[in-house]
Amino acid sequence: DAGVIQSPRHEVTEMGQEVTLRCKPISGHNSLFWYRQTMMRGLELLIYFNNNVPIDDSGMPEDRFSAKMPNASFSTLKIQPSEPRDSAVYFCASSFLTGWGRRNTEAFFGQGTRLTVV
Amino acid sequence: KNEVEQSPQNLTAQEGEFITINCSYSVGISALHWLQQHPGGGIVSLFMLSSGKKKHGRLIATINIQEKHSSLHITASHPRDSAVYICAVRYGAGSYQLTFGKGTKLSVIP
Numbered sequence: 001d002a003g004v005i006q007s008p009r010h011e012v013t014e015m016g017q018e019v020t021l022r023c024k025p026i027s028g029h030n031s032l033f034w035y036r037q038t039m040m041r042g043l044e045l046l047i048y049f050n051n052n053v054p055i056d057d058s059g060m061p062e063d064r065f066s067a068k069m070p071n072a073s074f075s076t077l078k079i080q081p082s083e084p085r086d087s088a089v090y091f092c093a094s095s096f097l098t099g100w101g102r103r104n105t106e107a108f109f110g111q112g113t114r115l116t117v118v
Numbered sequence: 119k120n121e122v123e124q125s126p127q128n129l130t131a132q133e134g135e136f137i138t139i140n141c142s143y144s145v146g147i148s149a150l151h152w153l154q155q156h157p158g159g160g161i162v163s164l165f166m167l168s169s170g171k172k173k174h175g176r177l178i179a180t181i182n183i184q185e186k187h188s189s190l191h192i193t194a195s196h197p198r199d200s201a202v203y204i205c206a207v208r209y210g211a212g213s214y215q216l217t218f219g220k221g222t223k224l225s226v227i228p
Contacts (some may be wrong), residue, residue: 031214043204045216051213089159093133097214107151107206109215 006092006110013117018080021113024073025094027103034067034077035091037112044090049075050097082117089114124219126206129228139222141205144186148213152190153177153204155221161204164190189227195226 005024013019033068034046047057049069057067064083069075079086089112096105125143131137141150152164165172165179167188172179176195181188192199205219 033214033216039218042220043206045215048214055214060165091161093161104166104208106163106166108163109153111160114159 001028004092004094004108004110006090006113008113010109011116013082013115015083015117016081017117018078019082019086019115019117021077021090021092021115023077023092023110024074025075025092026108027073029094029096029108030072031032031095031097032075033095034075035093035094037089037091046077046090078089079115082115084117087115087117122205122207122217123220124203124222126222129223129225130138131195133196133226135195135226137195137199137224137226139186139190139203139224141190141219142186143188143207143217143228145211146183146186147207147209149208150181150188151208151216152188152204155202155204157170157201164203175221177215192204196228200214200224200226 004026007022009088030051032049036041036046037043046059050071052072065079067077091112092110093107095107097114129149149166149168151166154162154164167179167181177194178191193217202221202223204221206216208216
């Protein structure tokens with residue numbers, strides 16, 4: 001497997017523009033996470049999907065952020081309109097998680113998308 | 119508040135030295151992860167453990183459930199080990215959330 005694939009790797013955009021980040025999780029994983037990493041706050045969970053269903057989006061900072069997972073092999077994180085304070089590295093990660101815990105896999109991270117909003 | 123504390127925050131070592139990075143957490147967990155992030159940003163999962171010890175090459179991870187403490191050891195350190203090492207814990211068997219430490223920045227000098 002190629003691992004978790006994110007695109008683009010880098011994105012520079014002007015304030016006010018729409019930004020779409022993409023993620024392809026590892027095949028067979030049932031859980032997908034979007035994280036944001038900044039120097040000030042470290043890694044923060046934005047949203048968690050299980051079996052393509054958003055379970056917890058309490059980390060999504062504002063209504064400007066939205067995420068979808070139309071199928072098991074694709075997810076998007078959209079920011080509209082973007083603002084300079086959204087500049088960060090956005091990571092997608094996938095795992096196989098069960099309620100029993102014993103079959104849980106490690107968290108596999110994508111390479112991240114470095115977003116710069118100017 | 120469930121917190122994950124790592125120490126040291128920064129660490130500089132000479133090539134060949136034995137390195138230890140520590141992680142403490144505040145309440146019971148179902149799993150602890152050690153992650154590695156190189157300059158350039160990609161995050162790699164090194165270990166996931168819930169008890170005992172795991173070894174992979176020159177890396178060893180241990181966890182003491184009673185003391186709520188884990189250590190990551192690197193033997194015969196090499197400049198390519200220079201990275202940020204992040205400890206993350208999952209609370210509860212049914213939990214999906216990872217709570218992250220702030221990371222330890224390791225620099226190994228030739």
